[in-house]
Amino acid sequence: MSHTSVIADRLQALREAMRREGVDAYMVPSADPHLSEYLPAHWKGREWLSNFTGSVGTFIATQHFAGVWTDGRYFTQAETELAGTSVQLMKIPSGASVLYIDWLAETMQSGQTVAVDGAVLGLAIARQLEQALSAKGAKLRTDADLLNQVWKDRPALPDAPVFEHKPPHATRSRAGKLADLRAAMAKQGATHHVISTLDDIAWLFNLRGADVSFNPIFLAHAIVDAQGATLFVLEGKVPADVQASLERDGVKLAPYSQAASALAALPQDAVLLLDPRRLTFGTRQAVPQGVKVVEAINPTTFAKSRKNEDEAAHVRATMEQDGAALCEFFAALEKTLADAQRAPLTEVDIDTRITAARARRPGFVSPSFATIAGFRANGAIMHYRAAPDACSVIEGDGLLLIDSGGQYVGGTTDITRVMPVGRITAEHRRDFTLVLKGMMALSAARFPRGTRGPMLDAIARAPIWAEGIDYGHGTGHGVGFFLNVHEGPQVVSPSAMPEPHTAMEPGMITSIEPGIYRPGKWGIRIENLVLNVPAQETEFGEFLRFETLTLCPIDTRCIEPSLLRADEVQWLNAYHATVLERLRSHVSGDALAWLEERTKPL
Secondary structure (H helix, E strand, C coil): CCHHHHHHHHHHHHHHHHHHHCCCEEEEECCCCCCCCCCCHHHCHHHHHHCCCCCCCEEEECCCCEEEEEEHHHHHHHHHHHCCCCCEEEEECCCCCCHHHHHHHHHCCCCCEEEECHHHCEHHHHHHHHHHHHCCCCEEECCCCHHHHHCCCCCCCCCCCCEECCCCCCCCCHHHHHHHHHHHHHHCCCCEEEECCHHHHHHHHCEECCCECCECCCCEEEEEECCCEEEEECCCCCCHHHHHHHHHCCEEEEEHHHHHHHHHCCCCCCEEEECCCCCEHHHHHCCCCCCEEEECCCHHHHHHHCCCHHHHHHHHHHHHHHHHHHHHHHHHHHHHHHCCCCCCCEHHHHHHHHHHHHHCCCCEEEECCCCEEEEHHHHHCCCCCCECCECCECCCCEEEEEEECEEECCEECCEEEEEEECCCCHHHHHHHHHHHHHHHHHHCCEEECCCEHHHHHHHHHHHHHCCCCCCCCCCEEECCCCCCCCEEEEEECCCCCCCHHHECCCCCEEEECCEEEECCCEEEECEEEEEEEEEEEECCEEEEEEEECCCCCCCHHHCCHHHCCHHHHHHHHHHHHHHHHHHHHHCCHHHHHHHHHHCCCC
16 A cells, blocks of 8 residues: 555544534644653654654644645655645744644634643643634644544553763763752752653663664653652662662652652652753643743753763863774775675665764764765755665766764764765865855854854854855754753854854854855755863953864865965865874774875865
8 A cells, every 4th residue: 555545544544533523723743751862762653644754743634624834954855755645734934833823813713622631731732822823713632642643553652771970981870960059049049840741861871772763762741849859660670789779879760651740749848850851741731730830941951961071071082982983884885885896786775874884983982873875966855764665876977965863972973975986076175165164263263251153153154155055953952961962051143143042152063054045956965073172361351162072074075175265275174184183093004095095184
């Protein structure tokens, strides 16, 4: 049966359930009860109903319409995956992430009902949605998980075991982190704190898991009070020795399903700290009416973003291992491409080979996201994912974009490089050099401590804007420490508001990844991870700079040297000298020869 007819049958079943429940529009966000970026299969309802597999999108169906709202990173992918399904692509322009709320407000009539599973609806979004619908006299219903009625073979919740992240890589004790959190709660006047975001929980309790692809986290909620903490996790997932370790630090285990009832049982004199951007509407609804609520960002979100010196040292060591793996990968790839007698090499093979190279390195656990390997026009699809039955063979002339990363016990990596295959054009080199200029401009920047991350975005775009070009994604995102490859609170993006919580502070790790994408032709992105470190202190205050963490040559064969200033050449040559110095002891043979060749100064 084709995916077209499968989606049609699923939409018909959903609409029948909507009629039974008196629902006029049904919404399925890309979310779980923890508002995760990458979802366990149990909560991939939007994908199941539409066939769109991107990580960001909101599905809405009425009796006569079905659509998926997503942003520019996914337009090409969504057009392909939605083709023939009757599900329409609803394009979200930059900075308009909740455009679907406006659509619902315009479409719904007085007395009509919009339903969504409140357990996966973000609290902040729910408030906007309620306000918009109520202005039209429409209702929001959050007690109907219609997916359970129509998704007969819905996957079960994941049951991978939880394990401890131990010293030396875990550099702060669980007890110390809990003490710091309680101090932050006290400053807010809170007696209790509820946490649902999985990376916050994993960080706080020095635990890791494998419930979500690419992120070493596990399904859980947590409630912390002045004396102890309760971790709500699926039964059987926490081994006895880990449970005993938790209990020594005053942490009790309870069934995953009991988190809501534990909130409902809070004493009337409790003061509950919660983060409205990191909690679902359903979880908030469980809090008793009389309990005082303090709304503020999770203290753990700030704490885990600021890596200490020991963590930074582990990340540097991890970058050496990751860079060495990439040297071996690229050396072997170039050798393969030069072999005229070789078997066809595809984009899927790139993913297999780069993961295998990392897996040979100490401390490697898994990829940190799905590898993006895009040749020629596929490189222009920002979140392209090659599949065995739909991928390009790498042959002839063009640019190959590879965005990949690894999860290691000593850190998380994320890097994008572009290499030439065959002969490339002057236009290729011009675009590549403009992207490189943007990446170097931000990498070399100095800025006052506390500068809001979104304010730095224009520094990377300026050389690209100067040529009348732009790119449709943010320039940088925070990166975890053996945690999520995308973490907050900092972000470098024009679509993010420069709010106080986005301030750049020492110890934060952020990506710098400008790009140029020419649909149907090629895509270029160059990405390094950087660490916020002190630069200087003057009468105007503290200033920060970026220490580049990523160690891998940038392919100088793609550069047009005439477009670079002397200081830019100096930056690149210094970077390559550092890469050579840090990696040469980790590689040998062909990989060492490749490293030495690719780090030659301009």
